[in-house]
Each structure stands twice: as structure tokens, then as C-alpha cells.
Amino acid sequence: MKLMNSSEIKALPDGTPVEAFLQCRTKSRRIVATGKGEIFAGDLGDNSGEIKFVAFSGSTIDCKALDDSIDLGAVVHVKGVKNTHQGFPQIVFSSRDGGSMRPALPGEYDLASFVPKTNQDVEAMWGYVTSILSTIKDPSLKSLVDSFTVDTAFVSKFKIFYGARMFHHSCAGGLLEHTWEVIQYCEQACKIHPSLDRDLVYAGAFLHDVGVLRENAEPLGMTESKEGFMLGHVYLSAEAISAKISAIPGFPEATRVKLLNLILSHQRKEEESDFYPRTPESVVMACADAFGVKVSQYIRVKKDSAGADWRASRAPIGGVYTE
Ligand SMILES: [Fe+2]
Ligand SMILES: [Fe+2]
Numbered sequence: 001m002k003l004m005n006s007s008e009i010k011a012l013p014d015g016t017p018v019e020a021f022l023q024c025r026t027k028s029r030r031i032v033a034t035g036k037g038e039i040f041a042g043d044l045g046d047n048s049g050e051i052k053f054v055a056f057s058g059s060t061i062d063c064k065a066l067d068d069s070i071d072l073g074a075v076v077h078v079k080g081v082k083n084t085h086q087g088f089p090q091i092v093f094s095s096r097d098g099g100s101m102r103p104a105l106p107g108e109y110d111l112a113s114f115v116p117k118t119n120q121d122v123e124a125m126w127g128y129v130t131s132i133l134s135t136i137k138d139p140s141l142k143s144l145v146d147s148f149t150v151d152t153a154f155v156s157k158f159k160i161f162y163g164a165r166m167f168h169h170s171c172a173g174g175l176l177e178h179t180w181e182v183i184q185y186c187e188q189a190c191k192i193h194p195s196l197d198r199d200l201v202y203a204g205a206f207l208h209d210v211g212v213l214r215e216n217a218e219p220l221g222m223t224e225s226k227e228g229f230m231l232g233h234v235y236l237s238a239e240a241i242s243a244k245i246s247a248i249p250g251f252p253e254a255t256r257v258k259l260l261n262l263i264l265s266h267q268r269k270e271e272e273s274d275f276y277p278r279t280p281e282s283v284v285m286a287c288a289d290a291f292g293v294k295v296s297q298y299i300r301v302k303k304d305s306a307g308a309d310w311r312a313s314r315a316p317i318g319g320v321y322t323e
Helices: 004-009 063-069 123-131 139-149 150-159 174-192 196-205 226-246 253-264 279-305
Strands: 019-030 038-046 048-057 076-083 088-093 100-103 311-314 319-320
Touching: 004 019, 004 038, 004 088, 019 063, 019 311, 038 063, 038 123, 038 150, 048 063, 048 076, 048 139, 063 100, 063 123, 088 123, 123 139, 123 150, 123 174, 139 196, 139 226, 139 253, 150 174, 174 196, 174 279, 196 226, 196 253, 253 279, 279 319
Parallel strands: 048 088
Antiparallel strands: 019 038, 019 076, 038 048, 076 088, 076 100, 311 319
């Protein structure tokens, strides 16, 4: 049976069998009006919307066991029949029609169906990033960025990962969106200051956060990996880049240390790092990163608070005027 999202199910004629992975948004359990048996009901949802569900206890359905096994917010696998009750579309399942509901297993479903996604067009952003990278003339830096862009496993992860778990670009495609923004800020700096080594700036801007792919155990920012907790993405970016550089014969030592300085100092905060930006290109990178992060944080608070109070507060930036 074809898996469907909640809005596709809502559009089906009543009586159609359905199967889906959906997130449990609300749930409750009660005795049926006749006093015989229980009902387990609530709302299931995904990024396309929400639909009600109702389960009737029977030979294969124990409503209490279902209630106990399914946490609010968990993704569930549901099999049932679409119908309409008091004007509301719903998924009904009972022992009689062979329906079921169970917690979904990791990897069974697409996590991106349940988390916020970048508002930008992923392929358009990737097209822009690669068009900038194609202008790199330095053969060593070109080989380095190519070693990442030809790696299809890397590219597919780079397009879906969160930029950070909490504080900026916390959405599917966020890492690419952040990189896309940073490269554009860097482009402006290179236009204003033609003496900047633009090849170094663009290669560094593209690669500065690749360690995020190892910092998080899941692409969508849910949990941190052990090495992410112990080493952080800044070091992990430098390590991933160093590994690629060591596979490029004759990579110039001066380029290597300038690029690694740019990577290692890109998030320098006072007294928190031994790595100082040592070149104009490293300073451009650190400022572009802070610029992109900060602006996106303020925009996000304003968007999330629209129509609420005239001010909102959120870590790590504090108060924002939202009218
Ligand atoms: Fe970073
Ligand atoms: Fe960054």
C-alpha cells in the first residue's frame, strides 16, 4: 500500500484503506458510550497538516497498551481506513478491519517530513554555491573543494543537515542555507576589497562548517554525537579538511595553514579559543559567519513571535522588538 501524508489521506474518499507514518500530536483514551470497550483517539500530523485518528479496542487492539507505548510527539506507523466523523476526516482502525498502530522504528520514515524545512530552494542554493566554487582558480583549492562536491554521500548530507541543533538554521537544509548566506557575505567583501584572496575565502566559506556533519548523530539536529560533544564541529571541520588535503599531492603548506586558520578561528569568541584570525581572509570568514548567524536569529524570533507580544526573548540573543 502506498504511504501517504496527512493531507493526501484527508482528500481520499471515505472507506479507502490507508497506511502512513505520522507524528502523534494529541492522544486520549476513554470508555465507549455503551460501556463496552475503549477508544484511543487523537491527532496525527506531519509537515502537510493533521488528521484525527480513532482506534476501537478489540481482539487485536488493546487501547491501554497502545496509549502506554506511544509517546506524544513520537512518529507512529498507522494502518486503517479513512472516513469522516462529524465533518472531520479521520483514520479509523479496529481489529475487524485489520488496522494497527505502533511506534515507528528509526530509519523507517523520512524525518524531514516532521521537522521545519528551509524556506529556500535547496537545489537553487546548491547551484549558487557550486557556481561560486567553479570560479576558484587555485588548482590546490579547486582539487580540495572538488573532492567534497564529487562525493555524492557528502552532498546529500550537506543538503539536508541542520545548520545547528538549536541556535541558528535549525531546520532541514539549514547547513546549506547558512553556507549559502555566508558565501554571499564573503562575495560582498571580495567585491569591496579586491586584494582579498577570493579562492581562499570561497573554499573556506564552503568548508567552514563541514564538521557539523559529524557533530550531530542525526541529520536533523535531534542529538549530538559523542565526537561532536568531545571535539566540536570547528575541530571536526579542520580534521575533515586535513584528511582531504593529505590526499592531494603537493598541496602548498602556506595554503594549508591559511585555510586551517580560517576554519579554526571562524567562531572565535573572546577567551574561548586559542585560534585567532591571522589573515584578512580569516577575519572576513569569522565576520561573515557571525553576520549570518546573528541576522538569522533575529529574523527567526520575529517570525516565530508574529502576532504575539511586542517583544520576545530567546537564547542566546536575548530580547527582540517584534512589531
Ligand atoms: Fe561554525
Ligand atoms: Fe558557520
